[in-house]
Amino acid sequence: MYLIEKVLSEPGENLVWGLTEGWWHFEDTDIRQATPLLSAPAWEKLLHEEQFADVRSYSLELAGTSDTESGTALIIGSMGKTLALPPEELMYEVRWLPKKPDAEPVSQPGGVWLIFRDELGIGEHLSGQLMRLGCSIITVDKGSEFNFRHSNRFTIDAGEEVHYIRLMNILAEQGRQISGVIHLWACTACAEVPVSGTADLLLQAGLYSVTYLTRAMLNFGTHDEADIRVVTDHAVMLAGDQAVSPGKSSILGLVKVISQEHPKLRCYALDVDTGAYSAEEVSALIMKELAENKNDGLVAFRQERLVQELARFNPKNYPRQEFRVREDGIYIVTGGLGRLGMEICRYLSREKPVKLVIISRSVLPDKLRWRQCLEHPAEGIHPSDMHKLASLLELEDNTGSEIHYFAGDVADEQRMREIMAQVRRIAGSVHGVIHCAAAPGACSQPLKIQTQEKFRQVLRPKIQGTLVLDSLLAQDPLDFFVVYSSVASLWGGVGGADYAAANAFLDAFSASRNARGKNTLAVNWYAWEGLTDPGCMGYMPPGDALAALRIGLSSRMDQVVIGKFDPHVLAEWAPMMKIRLAPDVIRGTSSGIRPVKAEPLPGIAAESLKEVLLTGRSDGEFTVLEKQISLIWAQVLGYEEFDVNDNFFDIGGDSLLILKVLSLVNAQVDAEVEAGDLFSYGTIARLAQFIGDKRAVPQAAPEQPSWAGSTAPEDDALRRLIKSVKNDGISVGEAMKGFEEL
Incomplete structure (x- = not known):
């Protein structure tokens, strides 16, 4: 059952009720003694008394409401058990299997190829091999400033988006259509383990560079159709690997979305162990992929060619470990005031009375005033905050747990140091972390129109925030460190390249931290019933999702996918997903129980x-x-x-x-x-x-290159910079910097 109810009484509404039927005419005056509206906790109590299960309430911030808000809540509950499957049937694992390309060599590359050269010499070998096939080669090297030595050699600063714009502008002026790009800047001699202070710098040559390149290509039309081949090393953790670079892994999420948003840009990622292959051997592997691979979006080479696959969870594949919630244990939940965060707070508190350290961006009144604020609402306190206060106090009252709330940005290292100092004074060492913090969904946009400010805003809590937590808790005896990831890192999703990249980082972070002997789990969640947007393939009740999480935490594994998927819908969507689906995923459940067909969004033939x-x-x-x-x-x-x-x-x-x-x-x-x-x-x-x-609008005649004499190169470059600003490709400040360099 879903109720959307007004839960905050206001004098004006009481007057309206009094002028019409009058709330005192209701028969349930015992529960409506002073107001016609029931509070969210009162609704929860009533539904529990009526034998509803899984009762929860959540504040709704409705579109078009003012800062004073109208105090509306979503209240959900179910009559009886709705689970048709055991928790294991909601669980999936990610594995890597040998696979040959789908066909014999399709075609050898031709045309103009842009090579972002690495420092290991792979790009040098590729240039020679492609030129022998008759390709025209343009090389781009990393440097501290923009340098255009001649028509085929460039140097750019990896972290300056305006340099990519200038590069594409020059190629557009020359009328050169790019057939393909090979991006090698994420190939380094070793796995790079980012720390909170260097994370942004490590993302520049990989995630940011590929993002800037893609936007520049889209805004300047320097391609009709083109391949983008991104080559990384140590971006995925496979059997036998000693380390993984989570910063490089973020590129893999981006790669999956580029071709979903822009099918004419066929984007692929290839991960190699540069320590096991020479530059010449890596070059040969890339050339083979160029000729043969037109379907596998993500390939890894470790003695053999491997592809990523989603399969049903098999507990026999993972060693068992004890999962426990300690009585009076100290647990940090970031993003703890969000719906998923509050759900895990309830779960931990139901297990044992614990000390919950909840960190979220919302600024709440001092805890000593919480009950007073609820009994006598103060002016200026948002109704949604009132609901949060009620939920937190209910947790303490009903479970015996202690709530310690701190307002702060988990990616702000200085603020987090202050919070952790207070936590240690109050409670001591931390025993577990559930990292749920995420940016608002509205920040994500398609790559072509996404601003870099918004892009980084999505990354901050999941990348910088994770690294800050890891650093500050390095000496604590953590029983577990759980990071909330998403299926977006596995199958992409239009309009969410930043989100897919951030979650791909989390998946690799978990593997990296486990390799250091620290128990970590990345959970690739799908839709929760009543708590998230409905999924087109189904959604799971919160209690069942948490039961599956417990099983995941009882297994020694890097990541687990938890979601309720209709296999029929999965089969329909499989061609558009950026991960291979195992046969048992398409067929149905591993136990042989026929799943309940998902209800939402059925589609029409x-x-x-x-x-x-x-x-x-x-x-x-x-x-x-x-x-x-x-x-x-x-x-x-x-x-x-x-x-x-x-x-x-x-x-x-x-x-x-x-x-x-x-x-x-x-x-x-x-x-x-x-x-x-x-x-x-x-x-x-x-x-x-x-x-x-x-x-x-009549189709305009093709623009003549500026070198044909119609305009000066500087004028044409300025025009293109202005176009990029209009398309939100770059900021005004970045455009001004580019203009100064012209």
Whole structure:
């Protein structure tokens, strides 16, 4: 059962009630003694008394509300047990299996290739091999400033986005269309273990560089279709490996999303152990992949060619270990005021009375005032904060646990040092960490329109925040360190390259920390019932998700995927996912129990669609384009009626579903529509208007390169910089820096 209820009483509302029927006419005046509205805790108590299970309440911050908010809560509960499967059936493992390319050599590379040369000599060998095949080679080396020696050799600063823009600008001026890119800057002689102070620097030559390159290519149109081959070393942890570089691993999440958002950019990642192969041998491996691999987005070489696969969890593959929650143990939960964070706080407290250290960005009143604030709400306290106070006090009252709350950004090392100093004075050594902190979902955008500020905002809690925690707790006897990752790191998702990259970092961090003998688990979560956005493949009740987490923590493993997936839907989506699915995942459960088919977003077969009911316009008239788009939405979302002004993401859409919409729009309506357009024009009406306007504008004649004499090179470069600012590709400050360098 789901209730969306007003839970905060206001004088104006009481007056309205009194002028109409009057709340005193209700028969349950014993529970509505002074106000017609029940508080969230009162609702929870009532539902428990009525034998509802898994009762929870969460504050809702509704769109369009002011800072004073209206005090609305989502209250959920279930009658009886809803689990159709044991917890193990919600669990999956990630493994690497030998695999040959799907076909014999398809074609040898040709055209213009851009090589970001490494310091190991791999790029030198590649240049020679490609030139012998007749390719034109442009090399890019790392340096401290932009240098253009001649038409085929560049030096750029890896961390300056404007340098990538200048590079693409020059190639565009020369009229050179790029056939492919080989990015080797993440190939180094050893695995780099980042620390909190150097994390951003280590990301520059890898994650940031590939991001800047992709945006520049998209904004300057220097390609028709192109391959992007990113080569890393020590970015994945395989059997026999001694170390892994989580900073490099973040690139793998990005690579999975690039080609989902822009199918004309075919992006692949290849991870090698540069300590086991010479530069010439690595070059030969890359050349073989260029010719033969057109399907496997992520490949690793360790004596043989391996690909990543998602399979059902097999407990026999992992040694058992004891998982326990210590009585009076001290446990840190970051992001603990969020829905998932609060759920794990309840779980730990139900296990044993513990000391919970909750760290979140919200600033709450001093704990000594919490009860007073609830009894006599003070002006200026947000209703959602009132609900958080009630939830925290309820935890203490019902479980005997102690709550120690601290407001702070987990990525702010100075603030975290202050918090940890207070924690040690109050409680002592820490016994476990659950790192749930994450940036708001609204920060993520498609690469082409994402700003670097927002991109880094998504990375901060998951990358810098994780490293800060690891550093500050290095000497504590932690029983476990759990990081909340996501399936996005495995199968990507349109509009979430930053999110996929951040979670790929967490997956590798867990493996890296385990290699140091410190018990760590990355959990790649999928949708939770009532707590997260609904998943297009199903969602799991919180109690079942936590039961699966307990099994994961009782196994010695680096990561576990936990989610309820409809195998029929998985099979349909498999071609769009960036990870291979094992046969047992597609068939169903490992125990032979037939799963309950997922209810949300069932979709409609294309052949059964003739027309969709459209609303949202007073005259009832809708364009042909609007009708075409509505048919696609119906096929993906499963609805038969749409308001043309509804946003796709407000009515059940997510990063996987938008990928299917993009594919269908490209095939049936307009082949030039990109992922960013679906975000920018998120309603049927706006997308139809965008496509219609685009069709109405006559195609401009191809621009002449500036060296043809029509404009000065500086003028053309300035024009392109302005275009990048307009597209939000770079900031005004970055553009000004680029202008100064022209």
